[in-house]
Amino acid sequence: MMPRLTLSHVTKRYDGVTALDAVAFTVAPGERVALLGHNGAGKSTLMKIVLGLIPATSGQVEVLGAAPGSQAAREGTAYLPENVAFHPALTGLEQIRLYLRLRGCDPAQAMGLLERVGLGEAARRRIGTYSKGMRQRVGLAQALIGQPRLLILDEPTSGLDPVSRREFYAILDGLAAEGAAILLSSHALTEVEARTDRIVILSKGCLMANDTLHALRRQAALPIRLQISARPGAADQVAAQLSGGRRNGVMVDLTCAHDEKLTRLGHIAALKGLIEDVEIIPPSLEDLYSHFSRRDDQ
Amino acid sequence: MTAFFRPVFALGTTEFRIALRNRWVTITVALMALFALVLSAAGSAPTGDVGVDALSVTVASLTSLGVYLVPLMALLMSFDAVAGEIERGTLSLTLTYPVSRTGILMGKFIAHLAVLTIAVGAGYGLAAITALATDPEAVTGLPALLRLFWSSILLGAVFLALGYALSAIARRPGAAAGLAIGVWLALVVLYDLGLLAAVVADGGGVFTTRALPWLLLANPADAFRLYNLAASEATAAASGLGGAAQTIPALHALISVLLWPLAAFGLAVAALRRVTP
Numbered sequence: 001m002m003p004r005l006t007l008s009h010v011t012k013r014y015d016g017v018t019a020l021d022a023v024a025f026t027v028a029p030g031e032r033v034a035l036l037g038h039n040g041a042g043k044s045t046l047m048k049i050v051l052g053l054i055p056a057t058s059g060q061v062e063v064l065g066a067a068p069g070s071q072a073a074r075e076g077t078a079y080l081p082e083n084v085a086f087h088p089a090l091t092g093l094e095q096i097r098l099y100l101r102l103r104g105c106d107p108a109q110a111m112g113l114l115e116r117v118g119l120g121e122a123a124r125r126r127i128g129t130y131s132k133g134m135r136q137r138v139g140l141a142q143a144l145i146g147q148p149r150l151l152i153l154d155e156p157t158s159g160l161d162p163v164s165r166r167e168f169y170a171i172l173d174g175l176a177a178e179g180a181a182i183l184l185s186s187h188a189l190t191e192v193e194a195r196t197d198r199i200v201i202l203s204k205g206c207l208m209a210n211d212t213l214h215a216l217r218r219q220a221a222l223p224i225r226l227q228i229s230a231r232p233g234a235a236d237q238v239a240a241q242l243s244g245g246r247r248n249g250v251m252v253d254l255t256c257a258h259d260e261k262l263t264r265l266g267h268i269a270a271l272k273g274l275i276e277d278v279e280i281i282p283p284s285l286e287d288l289y290s291h292f293s294r295r296d297d298q
Numbered sequence: 299m300t301a302f303f304r305p306v307f308a309l310g311t312t313e314f315r316i317a318l319r320n321r322w323v324t325i326t327v328a329l330m331a332l333f334a335l336v337l338s339a340a341g342s343a344p345t346g347d348v349g350v351d352a353l354s355v356t357v358a359s360l361t362s363l364g365v366y367l368v369p370l371m372a373l374l375m376s377f378d379a380v381a382g383e384i385e386r387g388t389l390s391l392t393l394t395y396p397v398s399r400t401g402i403l404m405g406k407f408i409a410h411l412a413v414l415t416i417a418v419g420a421g422y423g424l425a426a427i428t429a430l431a432t433d434p435e436a437v438t439g440l441p442a443l444l445r446l447f448w449s450s451i452l453l454g455a456v457f458l459a460l461g462y463a464l465s466a467i468a469r470r471p472g473a474a475a476g477l478a479i480g481v482w483l484a485l486v487v488l489y490d491l492g493l494l495a496a497v498v499a500d501g502g503g504v505f506t507t508r509a510l511p512w513l514l515l516a517n518p519a520d521a522f523r524l525y526n527l528a529a530s531e532a533t534a535a536a537s538g539l540g541g542a543a544q545t546i547p548a549l550h551a552l553i554s555v556l557l558w559p560l561a562a563f564g565l566a567v568a569a570l571r572r573v574t575p
Contacts, residue, residue: 048390048575051390051393051394052394053390053393053394053574053575054574054575071396074394074395074396075396077394078394079390079391079394080391081387081390081391082387083387084386084387084388084391085386085387085388086386086388087316087386087388089315089316089319089320090312090315090316090319094312094315098308098309098312099395101304101305101308102305102308102309102392102395102396102397103395103396104301104304104396126319139391142391
């Protein structure tokens, strides 16, 4: 299947500073790709290049088979900017009607779109009275106009409460199921973990990782943590026998490599009488993120 | 509707709604109506002596007022147009839609020009009604008032477009407001003072006879004043630089009045093209 978005060797320099350095990846139809990176890692720059708002210094970008910013690319692409604030004097309904008309769609669809993002009740109130989360929903509603084939979402869930985030990702799942390609940036790693298909990590403009979470875990080979709850009074003994670190009165922490896991668990099982429970904690996305985004410093 | 004008019309109606909500329509209409009534009342006193109808006298006063007020209202409406959208983050969003930068500016321009037209129409209309009610001869002043009306709209168009250009150059609403006030002061107030000072220093030399007419035509506010004063002889003495009006043909002033809106809009489009969202 032809990718909806292809970046090859995309480089962007601003007055001597390299914001993006030979970044290359693709997003396929129906794929949800998370773009991760510190502030200033180049995420927003990358998105603006994809949208045709700024030109790349070198390299190629193909959006829906066309050049970024071309009529064909703009017609099929939806964008949600970071911290967008619409005109406070307009109502949510009027704002969405405007965006529908700009896309050449029927303005009567506005109410349906606002209901889809949970703003049906507030549709006729001025945006000036909306909370940040509600403004973000207006932004999401405009991104849903006209069944976009590619969605570029910059920090889409910032300002949303946990319930709204869940609803937001449910909408994204629906779009991806219909074949939309989605590229979203986020700081909330835990939500990205469960809700995206692939992870791209940028650090100082360089692409540090581009793979599924599972593959990244394997690639990073970060140690697995085993957390053992000892029976009362047995913590010291358990720690000594397993040569692990005692965290407090009852807990003992061990770390081991992926392929040592079963051997270690065997050792723990042998101490059955001293142990209440064992938790296996795989490396989190935060650990992976730190691992990949620091790789260049080593 | 063609693909170009559909979004322009959509943006225009939205912008007009914003102007209504922000009370711009109310404020500008009230301002123009108030000043027109005050000038009508003040202007009706000396009519009998001069032998000119009441409306022509009011037109002369409205010309002197309009040259200050119309650019000010236009700049106040337009200085936030681009900078405000940059600050809210909506400019980059709108630019990802299938809309051109020229189209975005045209939408705003149409809406703001409509507001100005309503305000100027209300003010001048009131002046006409007042004059006609007190002096039946006032009908003879109607062509001058009509000329003042459409040239005021063109003057407003110039300063709306200059406001967009400043807004795009400044990129922040605060800086844009400062620039707008600066441009208003420079073009409407200080320019004439500077020319007057130069004329006095020159003492009727080459500057006064050769350069001054062109310098007056180069300023949209002066061209507007010259055109309206040159076209109605009765009021030529009403302005400080009115004497110069005799030496400049009304046609030259008219050309300047017509060309300035196009040039200013071109400048605004060029400035917006340079904005990186």
